[in-house]
Amino acid sequence: MVSSSLALGITIATVAAFTVVGLLAARGRVRSVDDFISARGTAGRGTLTATVVASMMGAWILFSPAEAGAAFGGVGAILGYAIGSAVPLLLFVPVGARIRTVMPSGHSLTEFAYARFGAGMYLFVLLVSVFYMFIFLAAELTGIAGALALVAGIPHWQTALLVGGFTLVYTAYGGLVASIVTDTIQTLVILPLLAISFAGALLALGGAGELHAAAVATDATLLDPTFRPALEFGAYVAFAILGANMLNQGMWQRVYAADETSSLRRGFGVAAIVVIPMILLAGLFGVAAAALGLTEAGTASVAFFLVLEEAFPTWVTLAVVVLAVLLVMSSADTMFNAIASVVTADLARVFDDVEQRTLWIGGRGLTIAVALGAMVVGVQGYSVLELFLTADLLAAAVFVPFLAGLYTERLTGSGAIAASVSGIVVGIAFFPLARAALAVIPGAGDVLPEPSFLVAFVGATGLSAVATALAAATTDAGVDLDTLDREIRRLDDSVTDGGREVDE
Template identity: 60%
Template sequence: MVDSGVALAATVVVVVATAAVGIVAGRRGIATVEDFISARNTVERGSLTATIVASSMGAWILFSPAEAGAAFGGISAVVGYAVGSAVPLAVYAFLGPRIRRLIPAGHSLTEYAYVRYGPTMYAFVLVISVAYMFAFLAAEMTGIARGLQVVAGVPLWQTALTIGLAVACYTAYGGLKASVLTDAVQTLVILPLLAVGFGAALLSLGGARAIHAEVVATDPTLLDPGFAGGVEFGIYVVVAILAAEMLNQAWWQRIYAAADSGTLRRSFLVAAVAVVPMVFLAGLFGLVARGRGVGTDQASEAFFVVVGDAFADPIVLAVVVLAVLLVTSSADTLFNAIASVVTADLPRLVAIEGRALTLAARVLTVVVALASTFVAAQGYSVLAVFFVADLLATATFVPLLAGLYSRRLTGGGALVAGVGGLLVGGALFPLTPPTLQVLPLPATFFNAFIGAATVSLALTLLAALVSGARFDLGRLDREIARLDDPTANADGGRLRSDGGSTATAPADGDEEGERC
């Protein structure tokens, strides 16, 4: 086992170096709150692709895919996790340009929900979105804290506090620009470390044939692609990840940060392809761990258990560096994303603007960091935390996004669809108290996620069919303005005093949404 002091020192060095890069980014120009939370139209293809990859590849890839393979269904579960991680990015490649066309001056999914559906659905989406992102963040911090505890005996709170405070410092200072720049640097380090680490592990453990023999001897179903449990897991994890990422404000921020729609589309598609092999290789560590005698009760630490057994201390330290880089790349993204949601909504609730709004965004970033650090110190199961967050999103994403295409869906209809899906999914969720599992179906993750998505979709379609409403999608452009100039839209146009806009006809592709 690596000395705990050495491991903690390596962690400090990595986060301090990352913080220095983030602070440099902040010094390049955070003149307004717009710069802080959106970096609108400033990020080119290479940087955008790097920040998407780095933000996708948090420390969770060292825990959740391996835990899925070890405890939930073997190779099929790992494949499902890899595909599920790529699908949302591919969807955003086509959804993102539409969001930019309809809401050119936007910042967050919650302000869209407010204008499109009204205050009640807005409040529902706000709670669900922030809860999901906070759970994601807490799972990330929990994962790295437990990893260092396994390989070096570092107490959970020390790891969580060290990383949380350092990331909060540079994110609170530099905002989204700091996150994007540090992600680009981290990607250049993370990808080689992942490749070398996986290759070294394979050689150290005797090669692919020896590993295969160990896994088969332990449980041959782990390598059976047709194993029912694994296929079932693969199906519902795709649904769960897709739903969750649709409510992830981090991606909405990057939609607006992209230099243009072409850059956005290409970057998300490239990132979607890149994450598949990375998640798949990480998930294989769960199968290796089972083959080496690690029980399902240690599944969430499978990656670090294998690394600790297979490598000498210097290599383990390199893995610690990799894990810390992974968690900082996603933690800064989520710190800023949660703060940006609240910041974009503050002017609606209180009279605040300019420097005061930027300060509020920075304070909120620190508050989020401290709260997630506290949760991480509790040591919950990483995958369990993710599943709770994913269920919330699964019931909500269909009615939320349907409003970008359908003019007939009302706020009331969307709310009924979201709440209905959540009630059904919650009643079928294995982690729900037995007294609330009231439906005549077994409480399984598959039934919970598929049930929530199906009910939500059905109620959304029904609500749109019976509605006589006709929402003007042009209101999204007219009523959502830049935070540094509430009278201007993203193209520099001015809102008229009567609530109209100097903007011209809808962009290409909007007529289809108007007819729905």
């Protein structure tokens, strides 16, 4: 096991270094609330690609894909995970362009929900989106806390406090401006570290031939891409990731941060290509762990680090600790900013005469509150994959009627809510992780269907899509999409940055 003091020292040095980078990057550049929550028009193609990759590829790629490879079907499950992660980024290419056309002055997905559907659907989207982003944060902190506890014996609370606290410092100060700059640097470090980690592990464990033989001897289905449970896992994970990212405010922020539509298309498109090998490499650690017999009950989620301990000397493990910390910071700052931007934009709509500095402070205050809550959940040691699936189910049922509002003027707010609720009801009825909670309802055990993740996610998305189509065909909201942008309050007045007034 790695020395606790050494691992803790490297963690502190890493988070402190990127905190300084974030603070310096934002100094003098956050001149308005709009800069803070959208960094509108500041990211070119390369920068946008890097920040999208870093934002989406949090520390979960060291846990969930490896857990999928070790416990949910081997290479077939990993392939589904990789493709499912790329699909929402590709979908943002046309959807992002449409968002910028319909609401060029917008800031958040909840702004769009309110302007397009009214208060009911707005509240629905707000709750699902914030819940997902909170769970994302908690899962990230859960993962890094568990990893450092495994390799160095560091208490969960210390890791969660360090990583969450330092990230919060530069995020609360510099907003999206700081996040984009640190994301760019983190991506340049993360990609080679991940590749070197896999190549080094492969060589240390005897090469691909040795691992292939071990996998065949242990469980041949680990290498079978047609293994049915693996295909089912890949299918429902694809639906889960798609829905979650369509309601991820962090992605909406980056749509507006693109300096032009061509940068948006190129940035999200290239990011979709980049994430596939990243997830494949991370997931293969899980296959290796299962093949070598390293995974026991309850340890599949840390399969990546089990292989590291088996294959690498201490100094290499420490390098991967840096990788894990960077991954957490790159996605945690996205979620912090995303939640703050939702609240800031909504406060601006509710309180027309509120000062923009007050909005800024309010957004920072909520960021701190959410961060503390996520840290508390993060030290509990829950399954990272199960945390994500719980939040993803709600998003899978809501994203179709939500996005339909971008393209049709007929769908009403009540129709969108009805479609979302129908999807959620079906999803929960089949959702295995909800079975214990549903079982306490008298007589529920006699009527509940056989639990299935696949049916839960496909059913939630499919039924909400059918209900959306029916609602749009039978009603007419009479909404003029060309006028939605008029309802958006501009947030480009100057605010105090770093203790001094900044003029426009």
